[in-house]
Amino acid sequence: xxxxxxxxxxxxxxxxxxxxxxxxxxxxxxxxxxxxxxxxxxxxxxxxxxxxxxxxxxxxxxxxxxxxxxxxxxxxxxxxxxxxxxxxxxxxxxxxxxxxxxxxxxxxxxxxxxxxxxxxxxxxxxxxxxxxxxxxxxxxxxxxxxxxxxxxxxxxxxxxxxxxxxxxxxxxxxxxxxxxxxxxxxxxxxxxxxxxxxxxxxxxxxxxxxxxxxxxxxxxxxxxxxxxxxxxxxxxxxxxxxxxxxxxxxxxxxxxxxxxxxxxxxxxxxxxxxxxxxxxxxxxxxxxxxxxxxxxxxxxxxxxxxxxxxxxxxxxxxxxxxxxxxxxxxxxxxxxxxxxxxxxxxxxxxxxxxxxxxxxxxxxxxxxxxxxxxxxxxxxxxxxxxxxxxxxxxxxxxxxxxxxxxxxxxxxxxxxxxxxxxxxxxxxxxxxxxxxxxxxxxxxxxxxxxxxxxxxxxxxxxxxxxxxxxxxxxxxxxxxx
Amino acid sequence: xxxxxxxxxxxxxxxxxxxxxxxxxxxxxxxxxxxxxxxxxxxxxxxxxxxxxxxxxxxxxxxxxxxxxxxxxxxxxxxxxxxxxxxxxxxxxxxxxxxxxxxxxxxxxxxxxxxxxxxxxxxxxxxxxxxxxxxxxxxxxxxxxxxxxxxxxxxxxxxxxxxxxxxxxxxxxxxxxxxxxxxxxxxxxxxxxxxxxxxxxxxxxxxxxxxxxxxxxxxxxxxxxxxxxxxxxxxxxxxxxxxxxxxxxxxxxxxxxxxxxxxxxxxxxxxxxxxxxxxxxxxxxxxxxxxxxxxxxxxxxxxxxxxxxxxxxxxxxxxxxxxxxxxxxxxxxxxxxxxxxxxxxxxxxxxxxxxxxxxxxxxxxxxxxxxxxxxxxxxxxxxxxxxxxxxxxxxxxxxxxxxxxxxxxxxxxxxxxxxxxxxxxxxxxxxxxxxxxxxx
Numbered sequence: 076x077x078x079x080x081x082x083x084x085x086x087x088x089x090x091x092x093x094x095x096x097x098x099x100x101x102x103x104x105x106x107x108x109x110x111x112x113x114x115x116x117x118x119x120x121x122x123x124x125x126x127x128x129x130x131x132x133x134x135x136x137x138x139x140x141x142x143x144x145x146x147x148x149x150x151x152x153x154x155x156x157x158x159x160x161x162x163x164x165x166x167x168x169x170x171x172x173x174x175x176x177x178x179x180x181x182x183x184x185x186x187x188x189x190x191x192x193x194x195x196x197x198x199x200x201x202x203x204x205x206x207x208x209x210x211x212x213x214x215x216x217x218x219x220x221x222x223x224x225x226x227x228x229x230x231x232x233x234x235x236x237x238x239x240x241x242x243x244x245x246x247x248x249x250x251x252x253x254x255x256x257x258x259x260x261x262x263x264x265x266x267x268x269x270x271x272x273x274x275x276x277x278x279x280x281x282x283x284x285x286x287x288x289x290x291x292x293x294x295x296x297x298x299x300x301x302x303x304x305x306x307x308x309x310x311x312x313x314x315x316x317x318x319x320x321x322x323x324x325x326x327x328x329x330x331x332x333x334x335x336x337x338x339x340x341x342x343x344x345x346x347x348x349x350x351x352x353x354x355x356x357x358x359x360x361x362x363x364x365x366x367x368x369x370x371x372x373x374x375x376x377x378x379x380x381x382x383x384x385x386x387x388x389x390x391x392x393x394x395x396x397x398x399x400x401x402x403x404x405x406x407x408x409x410x411x412x413x414x415x416x417x418x419x420x421x422x423x424x425x426x427x428x429x430x431x432x433x434x435x436x437x438x439x440x441x442x443x444x445x446x447x448x449x450x451x452x453x454x455x456x457x458x459x460x461x462x463x464x465x466x467x468x469x470x471x472x473x474x475x476x477x478x479x480x481x482x483x484x485x486x487x488x489x490x491x492x493x494x495x496x497x498x499x500x501x502x503x504x505x506x507x508x509x510x511x512x513x514x515x516x517x518x519x520x521x522x523x524x525x526x527x528x529x530x531x532x533x534x535x536x537x538x539x540x541x542x543x544x545x546x547x548x549x550x551x552x553x554x555x556x
Numbered sequence: 557x558x559x560x561x562x563x564x565x566x567x568x569x570x571x572x573x574x575x576x577x578x579x580x581x582x583x584x585x586x587x588x589x590x591x592x593x594x595x596x597x598x599x600x601x602x603x604x605x606x607x608x609x610x611x612x613x614x615x616x617x618x619x620x621x622x623x624x625x626x627x628x629x630x631x632x633x634x635x636x637x638x639x640x641x642x643x644x645x646x647x648x649x650x651x652x653x654x655x656x657x658x659x660x661x662x663x664x665x666x667x668x669x670x671x672x673x674x675x676x677x678x679x680x681x682x683x684x685x686x687x688x689x690x691x692x693x694x695x696x697x698x699x700x701x702x703x704x705x706x707x708x709x710x711x712x713x714x715x716x717x718x719x720x721x722x723x724x725x726x727x728x729x730x731x732x733x734x735x736x737x738x739x740x741x742x743x744x745x746x747x748x749x750x751x752x753x754x755x756x757x758x759x760x761x762x763x764x765x766x767x768x769x770x771x772x773x774x775x776x777x778x779x780x781x782x783x784x785x786x787x788x789x790x791x792x793x794x795x796x797x798x799x800x801x802x803x804x805x806x807x808x809x810x811x812x813x814x815x816x817x818x819x820x821x822x823x824x825x826x827x828x829x830x831x832x833x834x835x836x837x838x839x840x841x842x843x844x845x846x847x848x849x850x851x852x853x854x855x856x857x858x859x860x861x862x863x864x865x866x867x868x869x870x871x872x873x874x875x876x877x878x879x880x881x882x883x884x885x886x887x888x889x890x891x892x893x894x895x896x897x898x899x900x901x902x903x904x905x906x907x908x909x910x911x912x913x914x915x916x917x918x919x920x921x922x923x924x925x926x927x928x929x930x931x932x933x934x935x936x937x938x939x940x941x942x943x944x945x946x947x948x949x950x951x952x953x954x955x956x957x958x959x960x961x962x963x964x965x966x967x968x969x970x971x972x973x974x975x976x977x978x979x980x981x982x983x984x985x986x987x988x989x990x991x992x993x994x995x996x
Contacts, residue, residue, distance in 0.1 A: 144603070455923070470937035473905065483928040483945055484607075488919035491948040494930070500937040 090348055093318025096182040096288050100207065103160035105291070109133060112261055115160050115208075119230045119264075122237065132250035132260035139254045145417035146446045146478055149359060149386045152324060159262045161207040161289040175212050182206070183284065186315060200311070200538075201226055203283045205296055208264035215279065225270040226281055229297055232268035239270055243301055247330040247367045247394070255326040255361040255388070259295045263328065266296035271306035271337070280309050280536055285327075287316040287347075287358065293324040300330070302337035304370065309340040311539055314383070316348045316358050322385060323348075326361045335370025335397065340378070342535050344543050347383035352553070354413025354442070357385025364391035368400035368426075376403040377420065378534045380543040382550040385414060390448065392421035395429035395457075402431040405531040407543070409524075409550050410443035410475070419449035419481075424460035424490070433464035436528050438547075439475035440554035446478040453490040460490040468498040469527055471520070471554050521548045560749065562597055562713075563614035580696050581718065588705060588715025595709040604707070607895040607927040608866045613809050613835055618749035618781055620717060621669070658988040660737035660767065663722055667742055668750020668782065670720055680730030680762070686721040686753060695723050698755045702787050703815040703841055710811045714751040714785045721753040726794075728761035735765040735799075735989060740782065742805065743774040749781045756786065758794035758822075765797040765986050772805035772832070780805070784812040790822040792846075798826040799989050801996065804833040806861060813839045820846035827984050829993055830857040830865050837866035837895075844871070844878035851880045854984075856977045860890035868897040873909045882913040885980050887973055889920040899931040900941055907938040917947040918976060 103114055112133055116126040141152075163179060183204055201215035203226065210228030219226050225236060233240050250260035267283040287294045302308055316323055325347065333339050341364075350357025360383075366375040377391040393402025404420040422431035435447050447468070453460045468477035479496045501523050509519035525532075525544055532540050560568065568589075597614055598605035663683060664671040675683040689695035705712045724736060738754065758764060768786075772778060782804065790796050804810045810833040816824050828838050842851040857865040871880040886894040900911035917926040930943040950972055958968035974994075984990040 468932075468934070470934065470939075473907065473937045475937070476904075476933075476935040478934060479930075479932040479943070481928075481930060481945070483947070484925075485917070485919065485927075485947045486923075486925045488922060488924060488949040490919075492946060494928075494943075494945040496930070496932060496943050498932055498934050498939060498941040500939070 090318055092186060092315035092346065093348060094185070095317040096178060098176070098178050098288070099164045100161050100289050101164050102158050102289060102292070105158055106155045107157070107159055107262065111159055115262060115264060118160065118162070119233075121233060124241065125233060128245070128250070129261050132257050135251060136254070136257040136261055139257055141254050145388055145448070146444065147386055147388060147415050147417050149415070150322070152359065154258070156291070157324060158289065158292040159295070160264055161292045162209040163206055163211065179206060179211050182286070186284070186286065200280045200282050203228060203267040205265050205267070205283060205285045207287060207289050207292055207294060210265045210267070219277070222275050222278070223272040224275060224277055225268065227268055229266045229268045229299060232299070236268075236270070239301060240268070240299070243330070243332050244299055247332060247365050248328050248363050253363060256328055256363040259297060259326050259328045259363070263295045263297040266298040266327070268298070269300040269308060269310065271302045271308045273303045274305040276306065277308040280311055282311040282313070285312070285314040287323055287325065290319065291321065293326065296327045298327070298329040300339060300341070301332045302334060302339045304334045305336040307338045309536060310342070311536060312341070312343045314345055314347050318348050318356065320356045322356060323358045324361075325358050327363070329362070329364040331366035331375060333366060333368045333370065333373040333375050336372045337370065338374040339366065340376045341366070341391070342539055343379040344539055344546065345379065345381045345383050345387070346546060349383045349414050350385040350412065352412045354385070357414070358383065359386045360384035360389065362389040364389065365394065366392070366402070367394045368397050368402065370397045371399055373397050373400045376405070376534065378405045378531065379407070380531075380535070380546065381406070381408040381416060381418060382546050384416070387416040387418055389418045390420055392423070393431060394423045394425065395431065396425045398426040399428045400426055401429065404433045404435070405534045406435045407438070407528045407531045407547070408436070408445055409438045409547055410440070410445045411550055411554050412441040412443060414443045416445040417448055418445070419447045421450040422452070422462060424453045424457040424462070427456070427458045428460075429457055430461045432462070433466070434530055435466040436531055437466070437468040437477055438471065438524055438527070439468070439477045440471040440551060442474045444476040444478070446480060447496075448480045450482045450484070451492055451494070452484045453487050453492065455486045457487050458489050460487060462490075462492045464494040466496040467527070468496075469524065470498065470500050517552070521551055524551060558620050559617055560620060561615065561617045565593060565596060568593065578690055581690055584699055585716050585718050587700070588712045588718065591705045591712035592709055592716055595706065595712060598709055604868070604897070606929070607897070608835070608837055608864055611835060613781065616747055616779060616781070618747050620749050656737065656769070657992055659734045661734060663736065663738050665720070665738070665740045665752060667744060667748055667780075668720055668752055670722065678730065680727045681736070681764070682725045683736070684723050686719065686723060689723040689755070695755055698757060698787060698789060699753070702789065702817045702843065703813070708813055708839070710783050711785045711813045714753055714783050717751040718753055720751065721755070723755045723757070724766070725757045725759070726762040726764040727759040730762060730764060732763040732765055735767040735986065738766065738768045740768065740770040742770075742772045742778065742780050742782070742808070745775065745778060747779050749783060751783045752785075754786045756788045756796070758788070758790045758796050760792040760794060762791065762794045765989070766799070767989060768800040770801070770810065771803040772808065776805055777807050778805045779807045781809040782811075784810075786812070786814045788814065788816040788824065790816065790818045790824055792819050793821040795823045796825070797986055798824065799984065799986070799993070800826075800828040800838070801993065802828070802830045802832060802836060802838070804836065806832060806834060806863070808833045810836040812837070814841070816840070816842040816851070818842065818844050818849035818851060821848045822850070824851045825985060826853050827980070828855040828867070829996070830855070830867070831859070831996070833863065833865070835864050837868065839868040841870045842872065842880065844873050844875060844880065846875050847877040849875065849878045852983065853880070853882045854980050855884045856886070856980050857894060858887040858977070859892045859894070862891050864893045864895065866895040866897075870899045870901065871911060873900070873902045873906045873911060876906050877908045878906065879910045880912070883980050883983065884915045885977055886917040886926065887920065887977070888917060888924040888926055891921070891923040892925070894926040896945075897929045897931070898943065899933065900943065901933045902936050902939055902941065904935040906936050909936070909939045911939070911941040913943040915945045916976075918973065919947060919949055
């Protein structure tokens with residue numbers, strides 16, 4: 076993911092992914108009912124079992140209440156005033172990249188995501204590009220297939236690998252899980268599917284790039300990653316959306332199944348449109364991400380850099396079922412202006428000798444509010460479980476808020492759990508030290524903030540880390556002085 | 557005398573609890589009743605009670621005694637006061653009045669009832685029964701003023717039966733020579749719900765030490781429910797030490813709220829030791845209202861069996877330059893469950909504040925459980941706040957170290973546990989109380 080960090084354009088607007096692609100789109104009628112779900116399912120030529128699953132989820136969703144426990148305030152979402160399907164019109168599924176609408180290719184180029192299979196200086200990354208409700212292209216598929224790796228959109232996987240999808244879809248996040256997950260289970264449109272066969276180390280980074288383009292459209296993507304015994308994969312996720320005055324809804328599910336001795340690294344740089352400096356517009360981001368470490372010695376690691384979205388509600392979790400399995404969560408969340416983020420993780424220790432580590436760094440500036448909300452739970456049978464959590468918050472300015480709400484539930488005496496949290500502002504000494512060496516205040520702040528986040532950033536793949544550091548500098552702009 | 561089953565609160569009609577002759581009191585009771593009815597009993601979905609289940613507290617049929625009707629004078633003109641004082645109704649009891657190894661100013665409660673109307677006091681110290689305080693009228697300035705009754709269902713229940721309790725006022729002429737003991741003794745077989753409400757007012761520059769002691773004599777299995785509210789108003793530069801030892805019977809219920817307001821330069825030092833009861837919750841809310849107000853809220857809980865012991869704190873830093881420290885340690889054995897919910901809230905503009913919180917728990921058995929929720933809620937940037945939480949079993953290396961020096965396993969464990977809790981107890985600045993607590 077290269078060079079998308081030219082300095083902000085002259086208009087002074089900081090969000091440089093805010094353009095709209097003018098493309099003919101096929102959009103489902105506004106509103107949500109069983110017919111819309113049938114329409115989505117028909118558009119995607121889905122088998123009967125999946126349609127039934129969707130309808131079942133929809134029936135259940137109608138009985139559910141939108142959760143209010145998070146420290147978030149936002150205008151009520153009118154679920155009947157949204158399009159649940161929008162797809163750029165193109166000839167029946169492109170056989171190769173050459174057949175993809177050049178406008179789409181152009182859009183992704185503009186976002187810095189090359190959909191051409193080319194050697195980049197920064198290394199090889201296979202990309203699945205999701206545009207509104209559909210996946211438009213997946214690169215390097217053939218090369219990956221040689222090793223037995225399946226990397227495609229979930230709609231294709233439903234058709235081509237139904238046995239895998241049927242077995243694992245909804246096995247980590249059942250549709251009854253929560254309000255937004257249930258909505259997603261009913262109306263999800265596209266997303267990525269990854270299967271790494273036994274003993275295979277995926278030779279390149281896999282990545283999905285989500286783009287919301289159409290107006291008044293919810294994006295409901297669904298990602299399923301299965302790492303079979305002894306395999307390894309590193310997966311990246313990036314997201315942007317056009318700058319609009321209305322709020323856009325994004326409710327995704329990511330499910331990861333990690334079998335014996337396998338390892339999955341999942342990194343996210345979330346840069347949805349955050350709204351303008353008065354808090355108008357921006358994406359509502361309600362995401363359920365969960366990994367199940369099913370086998371012995373399995374390992375999963377979540378790394379996230381959250382700088383976008385007007386509202387973020389996201390708790391990537393690890394269910395540590397297998398003995399000796401381990402889960403990690405590294406997070407940087409930066410909120411500015413009127414952004415709100417309620418994010419954290421859940422570590423559920425079930426197997427013996429399971430370990431987990433949580434490093435969360437929150438930076439609030441402007442009028443923003445952010446909350447770390449996490450759960451560490453040790454089941455009675457989880458002998459020798461070990462957890463270390465650290466949550467640090469940095470406040471810039473006296474109009475923002477930073478909150479820490481960890482829940483720790485221990486039912487096994489051999490478990491050792493530690494939690495630490497601190498909140499402070501940027502220390503005057505550090506600032507003074509930089510200033511007396513001729514560094515401007517703004518630069519000094521971004522230097523200190525980047526230092527504060529370093530522990531998390533170093534867990535990102537290299538090209539992502541550079542990107543993320545620059546993103547943080549841009550997001551911080553205007554918050555000092 | 558009436559009977560209530562808490563879970564049937566919806567059927568709870570306006571009853572004889574409101575037939576008082578003092579209109580102000582009637583209003584308070586009615587507010588309490590309404591607040592309780594509108595909140596209902598907490599469920600696991602109530603965030604403040606997420607980890608503490610009421611279990612059979614809600615099913616038991618409790619007797620509530622009220623002998624208030626004509627029992628006090630009221631100067632309110634609308635009142636029809638009666639002069640006769642019903643004193644004979646107190647059961648005779650054989651409480652040890654002061655079994656502590658140091659001298660105190662005594663206030664005795666027996667089964668939730670205040671045992672005397674007059675108290676030995678000294679210069680600068682005034683202790684009056686709540687009934688006398690109602691008469692005098694001053695107490696209404698304080699009752700329900702430091703917390704919102706709509707957030708505390710049991711304090712609301714307490715207010716609905718408002719009658720028993722004392723008002724303690726100290727000013728700077730009081731020399732804090734001995735602690736003021738609030739001695740709560742329970743005995744007998746009646747399943748009682750006792751609501752006690754105390755108001756402690758410390759004028760500017762006052763110093764005082766308050767010690768609460770709850771215990772039961774006789775049948776170990778007595779079932780009763782002590783529902784306590786203490787309101788503290790700490791004036792400028794006043795220093796209040798508040799210690800509590802809870803040794804209720806094993807089947808008893810104990811729910812207490814300490815609501816504290818601290819003015820400029822005031823200091824609230826508290827320590828709570830919870831050892832008994834089947835279900836016990838100590839909730840402390842401190843509001844640091846003005847600059848340089850300070851609070852220390854420390855606690856130790858220790859239990860076995862099936863008990864649930866809950867320590868909940870909420871420290872609100874409203875003003876700049878305020879400081880709070882919390883240290884809570886728990887030792888959990890058997891099938892018991894320890895709960896700690898601690899919150900530090902820093903209001904916007906409350907800059908240069910410091911809030912520290914640490915909770916540590918030792919699990920001694922396979923079925924013990926601890927649930928912790930330390931929370932920071934911060935709306936100002938120039939602050940120093942931290943919290944920490946740790947839980948685990950006794951350090952095997954430390955045990956080995958002691959055993960390798962010829963100390964038996966049991967003794968070594970006792971030693972380690974003592975060292976673990978002494979760290980908190982040593983923070984008690986009143987040495988006589990600290991020594992006594994160590995000996996328990």
